[in-house]
Amino acid sequence: xxxxxxxxxxxxxxxxxxxxxxxxxxxxxxxxxxxxxxxxxxxxxxxxxxxxxxxxxxxxxxxxxxxxxxxxxxxxxxxxxxxxxxxxxxxxxxxxxxxxxxxxxxxxxxxxxxxxxxxxxxxxxxxxxxxxxxxxxxxxxxxxxxxxxxxxxxxxxxxxxxxxxxxxxxxxxxxxxxxxxxxxxxxxxxxxxxxxxxxxxxxxxxxxxxxxxxxxxxxxxxxxxxxxxxxxxxxxxxxxxxxxxxxxxxxxxxxxxxxxxxxxxxxxxxxxxxxxxxxxxxxxxxxxxxxxxxxxxxxxxxxxxxxxxxxxxxxxxxxxxxxxxxxxxxxxxxxxxxxxxxxxxxxxxxxxxxxxxxxxxxxxxxxxxxxxxxxxxxxxxxxxxxxxxxxxxxxxxxxxxxxxxxxxxxxxxxxxxxxxxxxxxxxxxxxxxxxxxxxxxxxxxxx
Amino acid sequence: xxxxxxxxxxxxxxxxxxxxxxxxxxxxxxxxxxxxxxxxxxxxxxxxxxxxxxxxxxxxxxxxxxxxxxxxxxxxxxxxxxxxxxxxxxxxxxxxxxxxxxxxxxxxxxxxxxxxxxxxxxxxxxxxxxxxxxxxxxxxxxxxxxxxxxxxxxxxxxxxxxxxxxxxxxxxxxxxxxxxxxxxxxxxxxxxxxxxxxxxxxxxxxxxxxxxxxxxxxxxxxxxxxxxxxxxxxxxxxxxxxxxxxxxxxxxxxxxxxxxxxxxxxxxxxxxxxxxxxxxxxxxxxxxxxxxxxxxxxxxxxx
Numbered sequence: 225x226x227x228x229x230x231x232x233x234x235x236x237x238x239x240x241x242x243x244x245x246x247x248x249x250x251x252x253x254x255x256x257x258x259x260x261x262x263x264x265x266x267x268x269x270x271x272x273x274x275x276x277x278x279x280x281x282x283x284x285x286x287x288x289x290x291x292x293x294x295x296x297x298x299x300x301x302x303x304x305x306x307x308x309x310x311x312x313x314x315x316x317x318x319x320x321x322x323x324x325x326x327x328x329x330x331x332x333x334x335x336x337x338x339x340x341x342x343x344x345x346x347x348x349x350x351x352x353x354x355x356x357x358x359x360x361x362x363x364x365x366x367x368x369x370x371x372x373x374x375x376x377x378x379x380x381x382x383x384x385x386x387x388x389x390x391x392x393x394x395x396x397x398x399x400x401x402x403x404x405x406x407x408x409x410x411x412x413x414x415x416x417x418x419x420x421x422x423x424x425x426x427x428x429x430x431x432x433x434x435x436x437x438x439x440x441x442x443x444x445x446x447x448x449x450x451x452x453x454x455x456x457x458x459x460x461x462x463x464x465x466x467x468x469x470x471x472x473x474x475x476x477x478x479x480x481x482x483x484x485x486x487x488x489x490x491x492x493x494x495x496x497x498x499x500x501x502x503x504x505x506x507x508x509x510x511x512x513x514x515x516x517x518x519x520x521x522x523x524x525x526x527x528x529x530x531x532x533x534x535x536x537x538x539x540x541x542x543x544x545x546x547x548x549x550x551x552x553x554x555x556x557x558x559x560x561x562x563x564x565x566x567x568x569x570x571x572x573x574x575x576x577x578x579x580x581x582x583x584x585x586x587x588x589x590x591x592x593x594x595x596x597x598x599x600x601x602x603x604x605x606x607x608x609x610x611x612x613x614x615x616x617x618x619x620x621x622x623x624x625x626x627x628x629x630x631x632x633x634x635x636x637x638x639x640x641x642x643x644x645x646x647x648x649x650x651x652x653x654x655x656x657x658x659x660x661x662x663x664x665x666x667x668x669x670x671x
Numbered sequence: 672x673x674x675x676x677x678x679x680x681x682x683x684x685x686x687x688x689x690x691x692x693x694x695x696x697x698x699x700x701x702x703x704x705x706x707x708x709x710x711x712x713x714x715x716x717x718x719x720x721x722x723x724x725x726x727x728x729x730x731x732x733x734x735x736x737x738x739x740x741x742x743x744x745x746x747x748x749x750x751x752x753x754x755x756x757x758x759x760x761x762x763x764x765x766x767x768x769x770x771x772x773x774x775x776x777x778x779x780x781x782x783x784x785x786x787x788x789x790x791x792x793x794x795x796x797x798x799x800x801x802x803x804x805x806x807x808x809x810x811x812x813x814x815x816x817x818x819x820x821x822x823x824x825x826x827x828x829x830x831x832x833x834x835x836x837x838x839x840x841x842x843x844x845x846x847x848x849x850x851x852x853x854x855x856x857x858x859x860x861x862x863x864x865x866x867x868x869x870x871x872x873x874x875x876x877x878x879x880x881x882x883x884x885x886x887x888x889x890x891x892x893x894x895x896x897x898x899x900x901x902x903x904x905x906x907x908x909x910x911x912x913x914x915x916x917x918x919x920x921x922x923x924x925x926x927x928x929x930x931x932x933x934x935x936x937x938x939x940x941x942x943x944x945x946x947x948x949x950x951x952x953x954x955x956x957x958x959x960x961x962x963x964x965x966x967x968x969x970x971x972x973x974x
Contacts, residue, residue: 263724266902269715333925334782334898338813363953366818373813373835417928444782448721448902450930471781474866475907499811499869591871 229265229478230516233302236261237517241295251283254298266479268452271309271486279305303517309482310509315466315491317506319408320437324356324401326409328434330427330462331442332454333415336470336496338367340442341412342374343496343504344468348408349380356406357382358397360390360430361414371412378501381406390414390426391433398434411436424461431462439464440493443480445472451480452487459488466493469507473497478516485509550647552608552640556600559593598626599636611637703745705738713749713971720931720970723903726940730757753971757936758963764945766960767919768792771801771856772889774847776808776880778916779896780908781864784924784950786815788896789861790822791950791958796857797826804855806846807832808839808879811863819861825955829853839863839875840882847886858889867911880916892919894947899925899932909938918942923961924950931970 236257243250255276262272282288282301291297319325327344331337338361345355357375359382361367368384375382383400385393394411401409413430416423431439441464443451458464469481472495481492492507600608602625607614614622614637623630710731717727734749743749767773775792777785789805796803805823807830809815816832823830831846843860850858862879865872883891895918897905912918923932926949938944946961 260724260728263718264903266721266904269718332900332928334784336782364818365821366814366816369814369817370812377813417925444898444900446780446898446902446904446908447900448905448930448934449719450721450900450928451902453929454900471866474780474868475904479902 228475229261232261232264233258233517237295237299237302240298241293243295246283246288246294246298248284251280251288251298255280255283258302262479262482265482266448266451268449268479268483268487271452271483274486275305275309299517303513306482306513306516307510309486310512311485311491311507312509314506314508314510315493317438317440317466317493322437324398324407324409325438326398326411326434326436328411328413328427328431328436328439329442329468330413330439330458330464331415332417332444333364335415335442335444337361337415337442338370338412339374339501340440340468340470340494340496340504341371341410342378342380343501344440344494345375345380345408345410346378346501347494347504348410349378353408354406355380355408355410356397356401356404358394358400358409358411359384360393360397360411362388362390362393363414367412367414374501391429394430395433409434424457427462438466440466440468441490442468442470443484445469445478445480446474447480449479452483455484455488455490459490464490466491468492468494468496470496473499473503481512550644552600552603552611553605555640556597556608559597563593595626595628595632596636599623599628599633602626611640703747705743705746705749709746710735716971717933720933721902721905722933722970723906723937726937750971754964754967757967757970760936760939761961761963761966762939762943762945763963764920766947767890767892768796768857768894768947769799771796773856774850774858774860774883774887774889774891775894776843776860776862776883776891776916777894777896777922778862778876778912778918779864780866780898783864783896783898783901785809785864785896786818786822786861787953788894788922788924788948788950788958789819789859790826791955792859792948793822793826793828793857794955795958796859797828801856802854803828803857803859804846804850804853805830806842806858806860808842808846808860809863810835810837810839810842815861815863822955840879843879843882844886847883851888856889858887867908873911873915877915893917894920894922895944896922896924897935897938899923899935899949900928900930901932901934903934903937905934906937906941909942909944913942913944918944920945920947922946922948922950922958927951927957932966933970935966936970 236254240246240250240254258279259272259276262275263269267275279301283298288294288297288301329337329341329344341357345357348355357371357380359368359371372382372384381404383397385396387393390413397411398409411430411434413427414423416427439462441455441458443455447454455467467484467490469492472481485491492509495505495507497503497505599622602622603614607618619630619633623633714727714731717730718724730753734743734753737743737752738749743752768775777789779785786809793803793805803826805819805828807816807819809819810833813835816835819830819832831842831849833842833845839862846858846860849855860883862876865876867873880891880893893916895909895912897908901908909918909921921935921938921944923935923946926932935946939946948958949961949966951957951959
């Protein structure tokens with residue numbers, strides 16, 4: 225996400241940081257570039273003007289001119305201001321003591337409200353809540369069925385009312401939550417264009433009817449300059465508390481994310497980053513700013529690892545690595561963990577300097593991992609533990625079983641053997657040879 | 672009876688105009704002088720319309736040059752010239768939706784309004800007297816089939832669907848088989864929304880197209896549905912879908928909001944893709960032919 229903006233800004237900075245002194249003309253040239261980069265990333269033009277003015281003022285100030293590494297100082301200023309733009313410190317979804325808590329989701333058509341409702345319900349359940357979803361989009365054909373289907377998939381109940389009174393359905397939904405012992409109610413509403421007064425009125429009526437504890441506006445990250453107009457209109461009419469950004473998993477430039485907070489003063493609370501129902505993350509402005517500037521998000525990476533990797537598994541694996549008893553089965557477990565953490569591309573994107581890789585973060589064919597898994601699945605337990613028994617006819621069988629060529633099987637075995645050899649070395653000389661580390665199998669095609 | 676379509680179209684466009692025009696009128700109220708403020712506000716207006724900063728800078732630079740050479744005497748002349756010049760960027764290919772028999776794959780990223788557009792196109796083709804068949808190739812999104820069902824009812828046309836999670840290529844196969852059986856002249860196939868960056872989902876779509884081209888006797892066309900509120904990312908969307916499938920035309924939806932859809936100019940310029948329809952409302956009749964000059968006039972706020 226934000227790769228485009230990220231790459232452009234980093235290019236601008238690499239010009240700046242190479243210099244021992246910065247003239248005002250250097251700063252101006254950089255500011256023009258930054259302006260264009262932000263505009264091309266769909267940051268609202270008013271926000272861009274303000275941002276560039278603030279950064280420029282600070283960048284031509286005394287501190288920068290006196291600094292030994294003026295370029296770095298400017299990068300620091302941009303990071304600061306970018307973090308501010310994204311909302312400074314992170315905002316969390318604040319639930320109250322009221323039972324049930326009511327969360328109202330509003331937004332434009334096609335921004336992904338219904339899916340967001342399901343993702344949020346799933347997220348809250350993981351935190352020990354018992355959510356109920358209420359389907360109030362009575363206009364879009366089959367919107368209610370969509371929410372019901374998602375509810376069934378998650379095993380989270382969905383309330384659907386009768387009739388054409390969305391506010392009435394919302395109230396009935398809250399009552400239903402009380403009588404069925406649910407402690408959070410998520411109200412999905414009809415999408416609207418903000419100019420549609422009628423629909424906006426309905427959102428206000430629902431708000432009055434259920435007095436929500438939190439109102440989240442769902443915003444499509446790919447929205448252009450119009451994002452702030454809509455967000456502003458919603459802020460005026462329904463006064464939401466925070467933003468849930470969707471479709472951040474594409475190559476959205478992030479302009480909406482960078483503008484909405486500034487224009488409405490409302491923080492971004494969640495980011496939706498994939499099609500699966502667990503692809504919803506809390507939003508951290510400081511980390512996001514660092515990612516945009518190519519400084520990586522190591523904290524995020526560690527948290528992701530901690531959330532997905534089982535501590536016992538990790539310890540067992542470490543033990544095996546130490547004793548070089550690492551088998552293809554263990555490797556399979558690792559592959560699964562990488563997938564669970566969102567795939568190679570998303571992990572690479574969180575590493576510092578990833579944007580500086582030739583041509584940005586490499587396009588990784590995530591299916592390569594599946595193919596490797598399929599190859600291993602086609603092996604017998606004995607073969608997985610002792611790959612050296614795999615002879616020519618076994619190779620052919622494995623290749624047939626997993627639908628790949630024998631060459632691919634050979635490649636995997638060869639790379640695996642290298643990793644094992646490396647581990648033995650590692651044991652012997654305590655890691656001095658680690659510099660020659662090769663990527664584990666499956667990553668062979670990445671480099 | 673609701674508002675007639677042309678009223679709604681002009682309402683929608685005039686809302687755009689009011690918004691943009693508001694800024695330009697302030698400019699013109701100061702007189703038709705071509706001062707620095709005029710150029711800056713023109714630039715802001717076009718950028719705010721999602722035309723893209725690089726393209727806008729280039730366009731405004733050229734206009735300033737022309738104005739300096741006295742080729743464009745005042746602000747009115749500049750705006751007129753600009754509207755014409757931008758409109759000329761749009762290719763005017765013939766409208767395959769009007770030339771049955773045809774099989775149309777309707778594609779696009781999530782939430783642009785594909786299913787709704789299929790519904791509206793079905794109505795249009797049925798009203799024109801063609802035998803229409805719909806195929807629900809979105810087997811991923813919950814209740815997408817049900818949504819299309821409702822549109823099929825409204826348009827009074829039959830539809831082919833399978834269970835959620837089925838192979839979309841199989842739905843296409845069934846749909847085209849049914850089209851041959853029933854003698855459908857216009858076959859419209861909805862597909863699941865997908866981000867253009869998702870390599871495997873794009874491959875899935877290529878397979879859908881392969882099956883359609885193999886099975887269909889009618890020519891197979893690809894209609895890309897784009898949301899007018901999309902920003903600069905829209906160009907990447909169009910580029911990716913075009914390189915994967917070869918897009919034959921674009922439907923630009925949600926133009927009844929305040930968004931100007933300026934990204935369409937960049938797309939026309941780079942990819943030479945015609946815009947065949949614009950979506951201007953939620954009703955089944957709210958899909959209209961595209962008029963380049965109307966569109967660019969709205970974009971620069973001229974009446």
